[in-house]
Structure formats: C-alpha cells, structure tokens
Amino acid sequence: MKRARRGVITLAVGIIAAMPAAQGQYAKLDSATIQQIAAMLPANPAGVGVPCTNRVTWKPLAGRFNREIAEAEVLLKAPFPAWSDDAYLDYSRTGSRQQGEKMLHARQDELMPLVLAECVEGRGRFVERIALVLDGLATQKSWTLPAHDVKLDSFTGRRYFVELNSADLAHTIAETLYLMGDWLPQATRVRAMDALQKRIFAPMRASYENDKGQSWLHVKSNWNAVCLKGVTGAALAVLPDRKDRALFVAGAKYYINYYRMGFGDDGYASEGMGYWNYGFSHYAEMREDLLRATKGKIDLFSDPKMRKVALFGAQFPMLPGNAADFGDAHFMVRPDGNLMSYINQVFNLGLKEDTSEATHAHASLTWLMMQDFPNPASQIHNATGSGKFGVSLIGLRTYYPDAGVLVSRPDVGGRLAVTIKAGGNTSHSHDDIGSFAIGLGATQPVGDPGGPSYYTSQTFSKDRLQSRLINSFGHPVPVIDGKLQLDATHVHAPVLRRSFTQSQDSISIDMSSAYDSPHLRRLTRTMVYRRQGTGSVKIEDSFDLTAPTEIEEALPTHGTWSRLDAQTLLFTAKNERLRVLIDAPGGFNVVQERINEYGNPFTLVGLHITMKRSGKVKLLFVPE
Numbered sequence: 001m002k003r004a005r006r007g008v009i010t011l012a013v014g015i016i017a018a019m020p021a022a023q024g025q026y027a028k029l030d031s032a033t034i035q036q037i038a039a040m041l042p043a044n045p046a047g048v049g050v051p052c053t054n055r056v057t058w059k060p061l062a063g064r065f066n067r068e069i070a071e072a073e074v075l076l077k078a079p080f081p082a083w084s085d086d087a088y089l090d091y092s093r094t095g096s097r098q099q100g101e102k103m104l105h106a107r108q109d110e111l112m113p114l115v116l117a118e119c120v121e122g123r124g125r126f127v128e129r130i131a132l133v134l135d136g137l138a139t140q141k142s143w144t145l146p147a148h149d150v151k152l153d154s155f156t157g158r159r160y161f162v163e164l165n166s167a168d169l170a171h172t173i174a175e176t177l178y179l180m181g182d183w184l185p186q187a188t189r190v191r192a193m194d195a196l197q198k199r200i201f202a203p204m205r206a207s208y209e210n211d212k213g214q215s216w217l218h219v220k221s222n223w224n225a226v227c228l229k230g231v232t233g234a235a236l237a238v239l240p241d242r243k244d245r246a247l248f249v250a251g252a253k254y255y256i257n258y259y260r261m262g263f264g265d266d267g268y269a270s271e272g273m274g275y276w277n278y279g280f281s282h283y284a285e286m287r288e289d290l291l292r293a294t295k296g297k298i299d300l301f302s303d304p305k306m307r308k309v310a311l312f313g314a315q316f317p318m319l320p321g322n323a324a325d326f327g328d329a330h331f332m333v334r335p336d337g338n339l340m341s342y343i344n345q346v347f348n349l350g351l352k353e354d355t356s357e358a359t360h361a362h363a364s365l366t367w368l369m370m371q372d373f374p375n376p377a378s379q380i381h382n383a384t385g386s387g388k389f390g391v392s393l394i395g396l397r398t399y400y401p402d403a404g405v406l407v408s409r410p411d412v413g414g415r416l417a418v419t420i421k422a423g424g425n426t427s428h429s430h431d432d433i434g435s436f437a438i439g440l441g442a443t444q445p446v447g448d449p450g451g452p453s454y455y456t457s458q459t460f461s462k463d464r465l466q467s468r469l470i471n472s473f474g475h476p477v478p479v480i481d482g483k484l485q486l487d488a489t490h491v492h493a494p495v496l497r498r499s500f501t502q503s504q505d506s507i508s509i510d511m512s513s514a515y516d517s518p519h520l521r522r523l524t525r526t527m528v529y530r531r532q533g534t535g536s537v538k539i540e541d542s543f544d545l546t547a548p549t550e551i552e553e554a555l556p557t558h559g560t561w562s563r564l565d566a567q568t569l570l571f572t573a574k575n576e577r578l579r580v581l582i583d584a585p586g587g588f589n590v591v592q593e594r595i596n597e598y599g600n601p602f603t604l605v606g607l608h609i610t611m612k613r614s615g616k617v618k619l620l621f622v623p624e
Helices: 007-018 031-040 055-061 066-076 085-094 098-108 111-121 127-139 164-183 186-210 222-238 242-261 272-294 304-310 337-347 365-372 376-383
Strands: 397-400 405-408 416-421 436-440 443-447 495-500 504-510 520-530 536-545 549-557 560-565 568-573 576-583 589-597 600-611 615-623
Touching: 031 242, 031 272, 055 111, 066 111, 066 127, 085 098, 098 127, 098 164, 111 127, 111 164, 111 365, 127 164, 127 186, 164 186, 164 222, 164 365, 186 222, 186 242, 222 242, 222 272, 242 272, 272 304, 272 337, 272 365, 272 376, 304 337, 337 365, 337 376, 397 495, 405 504, 416 520, 416 536, 436 536, 436 576, 443 568, 443 576, 536 549, 549 560, 549 568, 549 615, 560 600, 600 615
Parallel strands: none
Antiparallel strands: 397 405, 405 416, 416 436, 436 443, 443 549, 495 504, 504 520, 520 536, 536 615, 549 600, 560 568, 568 576, 576 615, 589 600
C-alpha cells in the first residue's frame, strides 16, 4: 500500500472539480466578511490533530487508545452491519425511534475506533475495513435520523438536508479523510467527498444563499450548535477552496447567535444539564475548530454571555456530581467529563476533574483529537486577563435572576442541598413552575423526577403534555381542584423576594399564573434553606382561596418511602434517609402512584388535603 505524506493535498486534487468556490450573494452573510475570513484561513484544509502519516507524532500515543484497538479488532472479525429499509421505516410505522437509530449507529460508529487504531499502529491492518465503512456510508440511503425524516425526503433521495445525525456524521467522515489521507483508496475518497457534497455542502450553500432550507439555522436550541459544528468542522477539514471554507465559517459566526439567544443573560441553560452537555460540547468543539483555523482570531468564548454559559456545568450542580434534572434532563445527569475538562483548562478554573467514564457523553473523533493534540490558542483567556476563578466560582449558592432558579449549597462538609425554579422554560421544559430537587450526598431522595430516557413521535407533538412525566402531575408542585399547571412556556411566575446570607437562603415565588383554578386567588411558594447543623429545607405553600378546595401536594421519589407517624414521612435512596415533617390544615391522606413513562420509573407520593379556607402547607425536610 502506498502511504504518501501529502494525503490532504492529493485528496484536494482528486475532487477539486466537485467543490465549487463560494460565489454569489448571500442573504445574511456579507461578502466583505467572507473575504476577511478567507485571509485568516490556511491555504489547505485541515481537521483536528495531525494526519496519521505523521508517525513521529502518533507513535507516542500507542498506549492511549488500547480500548479502541481492541474494539477495532472485534470489528474486523464481524461483517459490516447491513443497511435495513425495514428498520429505518419503523419510525414511520410505529413512532418508535429505536430500531432505525440502532441500525444507523451500528454502521457509522465503526469509524472512530477503526481510525484511531490505524493511526496509532500505522500498519495498514484496519485500512480495508475503514474503506469498506466509508463506501457503505457514502452510498446508504440516508444519514438522517428517521424521526427527522418524516416525509422520507432523505430516504428517497428527493431532498437532502442537514440535521443532528447527518451533521455529526459528516464531520466524522471529513475528519477521517483528513487523518487517513492517501492511506485510503482514491475511489473511496472521491466517493466520500461526493456524498459530503450532495448531502451536506450543497444544501448548506443553498441555505446560506437564501436564508432558508434548514429550519435549525434560526432555532434557539442545541440543534443550532450541533448542526453548525458538524457542517463547519467538515468544511474546514476537507474543502480545498479557501473562500469556500470562509463561507462556512461566516455562516457559523452569524447563525450561532440563535443558539446564543436560547440562554438568558445570566447563563442559565433552560434545556437542562443533559442538553447543555450535548449542545455546548458541540459549541465548544466548533469554538476549537474556528480557533485553530484562524490562529486565534475568531473565538466564540470572547462573548461574555457565552462565558457564563460555559460555566453552567460548574455552577449549576448543588453538590459534586449532583444537579437538578429539570425538563428533559435524565435523572441524576452529571456534567460531561470531557466538556468539563476542556472548560476547566480553558478558563483555568482549578476544579478537581471528574474522569469517570459515565460522564463522557460526548467523545467524538474530533473531540479526542482535541485532547491529544491540544491547541495553545485555547488558553487565550488566561493570557488576556480573564483570571483564575478558583473556589469562589462555586460558593454557597448560584442564582440565575433571569430564570428565577436558585441553587443552594451547604458549608464545607455539609451534605444537604436544594435547587428550586420559578421559570426558565423552553422547548425541552416541563410544566414545572415551582419545582425543586433536594440533594443529599450523591443522590436525590425527593424532588423533580427528570425527563425521558428516550423519545417517541408523541414527545414533541401536540400531545407532549399528555404525559404525566412532562405535565405537572409528576412534579413536586400542587394539583389544585384537579387542575394541573398550564403550559409553562407561556407562564411567567415572578420571584417576589429573595434573601441570601451565610446561614440561610430563601426565595418566594408567585405561582398563581401557573394555574387556571376557579377558587385560587393566589399561590405563593417559599423555600427556606438553612445550613446550620445537618441542614434543612422548608417548602411552604400559601393558598389564598375563595371556596373549599382540594389540594394535592406531590413528592416524587426514585427511592422508597414509609410513614413514620401522623405527620412524618421517611424517604430512602442509596442509603440516604430524609425525613419530611408535614403541617397541613385539617391533616392529610397519603396515596402513592407508580409512574413509568419514557423509561423513567418513579413513585409519586401524594398528600391529599381539603382546604376549607385559605391556609398554608408546610414541608420540612431534614436528613437523618
């Protein structure tokens, strides 16, 4: 096998005729800006890291990818997973995403271990399989997740468009072409580039020309960051024409502002920790791509607001590895270890890093290259005076004033914490005005149950709020006269007052507008968190009513519970024990219901109270 050290150059020559230079007018992109960016870019395209032909650089990494080598060796012994029309079309028939996505990932997920194994070894034993995978991916019917191809445009080849999976896959393919260079057969390289052109680059150029065609360009959510990262990284890695690459960089710079608009000025991530892991890891990766390509001239962390967003993973957890799982976040989701490591290094935070495999949710081929081939420009903030945040970054509390979200933490050595929210609701949110989560050590005995473990066709449809996991029924908020909360994305629940001291935090939320109940004049929820001793959390709901009203307070748990006496319940989770002392007018009845929707089973402990007139329900949580 011929192994030239000019891999990327040969690739460019082979396909340059298929790659038109950026030209013409663009709806939102200024031609002068494109020219300025082009002057920043190198003459030849480049991905992250160095090509595998650079044996001097790659050989020292031999022990770094032992796991990937073992995975690649297993793949060599197995047939390449077949494309299945039946699996892809299962979503169209049943609304289930699992079969189609499993089939797609079984094929495309082979690239990363195979490429890393070959780059480390450099012996050629994985090249044939890599070429087989690339050929298969280039010719398969769709790169699009079935749930995003509702009209089957991609499946039938009527129209290719960019979405989450196709963008990420394009970046992986482009990085593979960059790393492998002439080690791959010329026919495979041309076939892969032709697929990138038809499925990704051509649709994106058209969208940049008319500001249409890709709805996510204007979406204020993780879709925007994920898709822009994929197409921009792919363009920088393989497009031979510098001005063509500049078009994609200009598009990223302009349209990433929609992702930015999805956050409050306080940096709160309304989509929750899980989606911050997902979306912001792609934002950080695109930041790295642009930094490298422009030698530090374009830095997405230069925006003060996005620096606040970058710190969400450090500032939102109420205890180490323990963050509230509001919205669609999985129960007990943790900040992603790879992303936190990057942010820790870039901002010189001095945080103790979590290297557990369970937190490495985002570990793409390009991300691993970022880790193993660090970019000095990534440390630009340390060099320009952002300073070292240190332990004061965390402190006793984090308050997000725009969202009305408070995270209260114990003093050093304490184990009880709480997070409560007044708002901050967007597309991935639930009806959860006033929801809270109580952290005790490494678990949450009581509080918000978190979101789905998987999605179906109903999850983001008009029937989304029929789910008791997503509507307010399954959350630690009242049901009033059988009425659940209104759609939280249309509700503003003002914070009436708040007080923060060394010994305690308190916040009062007017939840009245979250309900359409004929007898409710006003509902105020007050949380008081005390740090003395082992700590305590008091939730007090004050009801102003015009007539006798049935109230049900909810205490969701993923653990177990028991009633100790007339006024006390005990919740147990992972050997942590939390007592709840309940003070309700006229007493209360306790009922439980097992809820198991979207793969997130939990127990809802309900306190049924008959309010004959206005009054207060007080819940005092104290660890044993």
